[in-house]
Amino acid sequence: MRSLALTEAGVDAVAEGLTVSTEVDRLTSELLTSGEWRDAEFSEYNVTADAGAIEGGRDHPLRAMAERVKDVLVGMGFQEMQGPHADAEFWINDCLFMPQDHPARTHWDQFALDVPPMQELPDGVREDVEAAHREGVGPDGDGYHSPWGEEMARQIDLRGHTTSLSARHLAGVAEGDLEPPQRYFSIEKAYRNDEIDATHLLEFFQIEGWVMAEDLSVRDLMGTFTEFYEQFGITDLRFKPTYNPYTEPSFELFGEHPVTGEVVEIGNSGIFRPEMLEPLGVDCDVMAWGLALERLMMLVTGAEDIRDVHGTLVDLEYLRTEEVRY
Amino acid sequence: MPTVDIDTDELRELTGYDEKSDEQLKEDLFGLGLEFEGEKENGDLQFEFEPDRLDRLSVEGVARSLRYQYGDDRGLTIPATNSAEWTIRVEDVPEQRPYVTGAVVRGLDLDEATLDSLIQLQEKLHATMGRKRAKGAIGVHDLTMLKGETGTDDDEKSIRYTGIDPEGDRFVPLEGDSDMTPAEVIDEHHIGAEYGHLVEDFERVPAIYDSIGLFSFPPVINGRRTEVTTDSRDLFVEMTGTDQWTIDHMLSIVCYSLAARGGTIEDVRIEYETAPEEYPPDLVRPDFSTHTKTVAHDRIETTLGIDLEERDVLDLLERSGLEGTPTDDGRYDVEIPPYRVDVLHPVDVIDDIGRAYGFNELDPRYPDVGTIGGRHERSRLERAVRASLVGLGFQDLLNFHMTDEAELSGRMSLGDAEDVLGAADPARIRNPYSEDYTVVRSWLLPSIMQVLENNTHRSYPQDLAEVGFVAHRDDDENTRVAEARHVAGALARHEVSYEDGKARLQALAADFGADLETPPTEHPSFIPRPRRRGGPRRRIGRRHRRTPPRGAGRTRPRVARRRVRVRRSGTAVDVSLPIFSVVQSTVAFPNHGTVTFASRSCATA
Numbered sequence: 001m002r003s004l005a006l007t008e009a010g011v012d013a014v015a016e017g018l019t020v021s022t023e024v025d026r027l028t029s030e031l032l033t034s035g036e037w038r039d040a041e042f043s044e045y046n047v048t049a050d051a052g053a054i055e056g057g058r059d060h061p062l063r064a065m066a067e068r069v070k071d072v073l074v075g076m077g078f079q080e081m082q083g084p085h086a087d088a089e090f091w092i093n094d095c096l097f098m099p100q101d102h103p104a105r106t107h108w109d110q111f112a113l114d115v116p117p118m119q120e121l122p123d124g125v126r127e128d129v130e131a132a133h134r135e136g137v138g139p140d141g142d143g144y145h146s147p148w149g150e151e152m153a154r155q156i157d158l159r160g161h162t163t164s165l166s167a168r169h170l171a172g173v174a175e176g177d178l179e180p181p182q183r184y185f186s187i188e189k190a191y192r193n194d195e196i197d198a199t200h201l202l203e204f205f206q207i208e209g210w211v212m213a214e215d216l217s218v219r220d221l222m223g224t225f226t227e228f229y230e231q232f233g234i235t236d237l238r239f240k241p242t243y244n245p246y247t248e249p250s251f252e253l254f255g256e257h258p259v260t261g262e263v264v265e266i267g268n269s270g271i272f273r274p275e276m277l278e279p280l281g282v283d284c285d286v287m288a289w290g291l292a293l294e295r296l297m298m299l300v301t302g303a304e305d306i307r308d309v310h311g312t313l314v315d316l317e318y319l320r321t322e323e324v325r326y
Numbered sequence: 327m328p329t330v331d332i333d334t335d336e337l338r339e340l341t342g343y344d345e346k347s348d349e350q351l352k353e354d355l356f357g358l359g360l361e362f363e364g365e366k367e368n369g370d371l372q373f374e375f376e377p378d379r380l381d382r383l384s385v386e387g388v389a390r391s392l393r394y395q396y397g398d399d400r401g402l403t404i405p406a407t408n409s410a411e412w413t414i415r416v417e418d419v420p421e422q423r424p425y426v427t428g429a430v431v432r433g434l435d436l437d438e439a440t441l442d443s444l445i446q447l448q449e450k451l452h453a454t455m456g457r458k459r460a461k462g463a464i465g466v467h468d469l470t471m472l473k474g475e476t477g478t479d480d481d482e483k484s485i486r487y488t489g490i491d492p493e494g495d496r497f498v499p500l501e502g503d504s505d506m507t508p509a510e511v512i513d514e515h516h517i518g519a520e521y522g523h524l525v526e527d528f529e530r531v532p533a534i535y536d537s538i539g540l541f542s543f544p545p546v547i548n549g550r551r552t553e554v555t556t557d558s559r560d561l562f563v564e565m566t567g568t569d570q571w572t573i574d575h576m577l578s579i580v581c582y583s584l585a586a587r588g589g590t591i592e593d594v595r596i597e598y599e600t601a602p603e604e605y606p607p608d609l610v611r612p613d614f615s616t617h618t619k620t621v622a623h624d625r626i627e628t629t630l631g632i633d634l635e636e637r638d639v640l641d642l643l644e645r646s647g648l649e650g651t652p653t654d655d656g657r658y659d660v661e662i663p664p665y666r667v668d669v670l671h672p673v674d675v676i677d678d679i680g681r682a683y684g685f686n687e688l689d690p691r692y693p694d695v696g697t698i699g700g701r702h703e704r705s706r707l708e709r710a711v712r713a714s715l716v717g718l719g720f721q722d723l724l725n726f727h728m729t730d731e732a733e734l735s736g737r738m739s740l741g742d743a744e745d746v747l748g749a750a751d752p753a754r755i756r757n758p759y760s761e762d763y764t765v766v767r768s769w770l771l772p773s774i775m776q777v778l779e780n781n782t783h784r785s786y787p788q789d790l791a792e793v794g795f796v797a798h799r800d801d802d803e804n805t806r807v808a809e810a811r812h813v814a815g816a817l818a819r820h821e822v823s824y825e826d827g828k829a830r831l832q833a834l835a836a837d838f839g840a841d842l843e844t845p846p847t848e849h850p851s852f853i854p855r856p857r858r859r860g861g862p863r864r865r866i867g868r869r870h871r872r873t874p875p876r877g878a879g880r881t882r883p884r885v886a887r888r889r890v891r892v893r894r895s896g897t898a899v900d901v902s903l904p905i906f907s908v909v910q911s912t913v914a915f916p917n918h919g920t921v922t923f924a925s926r927s928c929a930t931a
Binding site: 320 | 356359376377378379454457461569571572617618619620628629630631632668669670671672673674676677680681685686688689690691692693695696697698699700701702704705709712715716717718719720721722723724725726727728729753754755756757759760763766773776777780781784785787788789791795797799801804805806807809
């Protein structure tokens with residue numbers, strides 16, 4: 001039972017007499033098949049008013065960014081790599097000509113796993129990597145004056161960079177021996193023991209890419225990155241010569257943040273050193289680069305804190321309302 | 327990245343450019359790869375620099391690099407040395423730290439700034455090449471305070487590097503006012519607390535003597551007797567360590583700096599009982615000999631992507647502080663000075679040439695190399711699954727792979743349960759940085775639960791799903807870790823039933839042509855099935871138990887219902903969550919064979 005009270009105006013209206021009519025507010029199959037719709041009186045829609053809210057499913061914005069980068073790289077002729085997240089330091093560090101007493105190879109910088117050491121290192125490659133560390137490569141190459149032991153090389157870590165995947169591919173253990181020319185990429189997680197802040201997380205997506213060909217130059221490297229970053233509207237790319245243990249020459253890449261105007265480092269690149277390539281059995285040039293997907297995302301979307309973008313602290317409101325990018 | 331503090335007045339004096347402003351200097355230093363970090367309290371400017379150029383750890387080395395950049399210095403510079411008066415005799419030395427080197431530097435005029443710079447260089451070399459003094463440690467002494475032990479020849483003076491019982495002798499250490507044994511220094515002195523661990527296991531600890539007695543306890547601390555002050559004019563520099571090459575090169579870097587301050591370098595003889603491998607028993611140090619790298623002209627051109635004349639290359643080498651001599655076969659023999667510890671291969675010389683030429687002068691060009699691009703099958707599958715989930719109304723999540731065990735099992739009520747989803751032994755991090763990140767996640771639901779927990783203030787329904795990485799310890803794997811991709815989802819609504827979850831899982835399985843079986847199961851995270859006798863539920867259970875066992879191309883999901891009380895900021899929200907998580911789901915592709923989600927690779931049958 002419902003009851004309602006009439007206002008005075010309502011009482012007047014009833015006193016003047018009411019006409020009963022039926023208004024239709026939605027179409028039914030009956031209305032259509034019977035043809036009644038022709039004579040039906042339709043209620044008026046307020047077409048300018050907001051309708052009720054509806055939540056659909058959406059891709060995670062960072063995932064969407066990764067998809068976009070994959071599209072660009074595939075368009076540039078890059079094949080996608082994959083490989084283990086937990087890997088021996090051999091593939092993560094030793095193949096990259098990082099001396100075993102390098103300060104970055106302590107637990108302060110990387111996540112060692114509490115598991116037994118890797119069962120097997122690849123025969124031949126293992127010996128050649130050790131020789132590169134001890135004696136260098138080439139007729140007048142020098143090695144490091146640092147100890148090298150297989151025990152450390154077998155230790156399993158969460159990879160500190162996805163360059164371990166590049167090392168596995170270049171060595172031919174991932175997809176067999178590769179003949180030049182080749183282009184490969186991956187957008188996968190890397191893990192670093194860092195202070196968590198607005199621009200650093202313990203795990204992040206690294207965009208890793210490399211080109212293998214005869215006679216690559218620094219200009220080819222710069223040209224590749226210029227093209228890549230232009231796809232994301234970054235045209236003021238700057239190259240700063242830098243040092244990496246496994247590339248020479250090496251460059252840091254800088255771009256301008258669209259909101260803060262700050263010049264931020266968005267990548268690191270170079271031509272792989274012979275001490276890395278020769279033990280892996282590669283006898284042509286390979287240029288490579290790595291950058292954090294989150295950094296690129298910040299540059300493209302203007303996001304200022306990556307903790308908002310990635311991880312379990314994410315705000316559903318952000319996932320639901322962030323503008324879709326394509 | 328290491329940093330170096332620079333007094334710009336010093337830099338102006340050492341480069342000879344009095345008129346350069348701080349701003350101009352900052353820009354010039356950026357060109358060398360030194361990035362301005364900030365101003366120190368004492369007015370020094372702090373710069374970050376590349377850790378390969380350890381010759382730039384102090385203002386003298388930075389000034390030298392700038393003078394090459396400005397073109398004021400060219401080619402090789404080798405400081406002159408006077409012949410040796412002093413000897414370091416190595417006797418009965420601790421086998422864990424057998425090597426020593428040294429030099430005498432005379433005629434210095436040390437003011438506060440110069441002394442600060444020397445101390446900085448010493449500290450920075452310790453931190454980098456010296457591997458926190460483990461590989462090499464520097465001791466600088468006031469030469470006039472040393473009284474040499476005399477040998478047969480009266481002109482000959484020597485000090486002795488040896489090993490002693492940690493309680494075998496006493497000396498007054500720096501920043502101390504009474505004499506102590508090395509053992510007491512390790513236990514009681516604040517420097518001992520910092521570096522004592524390097525030698526505390528030694529039966530005999532390193533010690534240096536002159537004819538007066540013990541004056542240094544490397545690599546921990548020097549004695550106060552030989553402390554260097556602004557009154558010191560002549561210095562004795564000694565270094566001990568575990569590698570002769572490393573300490574010799576640390577010494578070269580220090581000597582170059584002191585020579586830049588007007589010091590005259592004097593050789594020191596080292597007399598070993600047992601010489602380091604590949605070295606003669608008697609050494610004369612510092613070793614300012616150069617080494618040579620042979621670089622091909624065409625390799626320089628291909629790496630830089632430009633054409634160069636021979637005279638251009640020679641000029642660029644000189645501007646890098648190197649010296650090139652052309653050979654008959656289109657190469658250069660390039661001499662490298664002793665302070666350049668970073669040049670290991672001819673590519674390092676090419677990098678120097680590129681820097682001297684100016685990498686920013688090079689025009690980018692897109693490489694003329696044709697390759698075919700494509701995505702990995704696993705990544706295509708993940709994308710397709712994600713698209714299906716989004717189509718079913720799920721918000722796609724992207725969570726961390728690292729978490730802690732409480733989230734993984736405790737908060738999921740796993741207890742001691744075995745053989746259930748999520749109970750696999752996780753891969754643990756050996757030295758966790760934070761107690762929130764101690765393991766790699768072995769299943770996805772805990773991540774989704776955390777997102778639900780953190781978003782109770784947001785509107786419902788919250789339909790969440792993730793396609794993501796999981797791993798667990800497996801000693802049979804070469805990496806000792808089994809890695810996989812799982813799919814999981816949750817529906818959080820004010821009212822929801824098992825069928826809501828099942829319907830979505832069914833749709834997902836159907837999208838990929840997979841057969842779906844959902845036999846009843848128990849899982850400690852989920853509300854147990856009712857145990858009433860008779861009644862419809864039990865019949866459903868029985869029916870499920872009669873379903874055929876799993877086979878190839880089948881999916882084995884666990885589906886159950888759980889009531890979760892999520893608390894946040896003092897408010898409690900009750901939500902029913904049918905949760906599904908596909909385990910070892912084998913999805914059959916009609917035209918592409920079989921793809922397994924749960925294995926690390928996408929095996930195509």
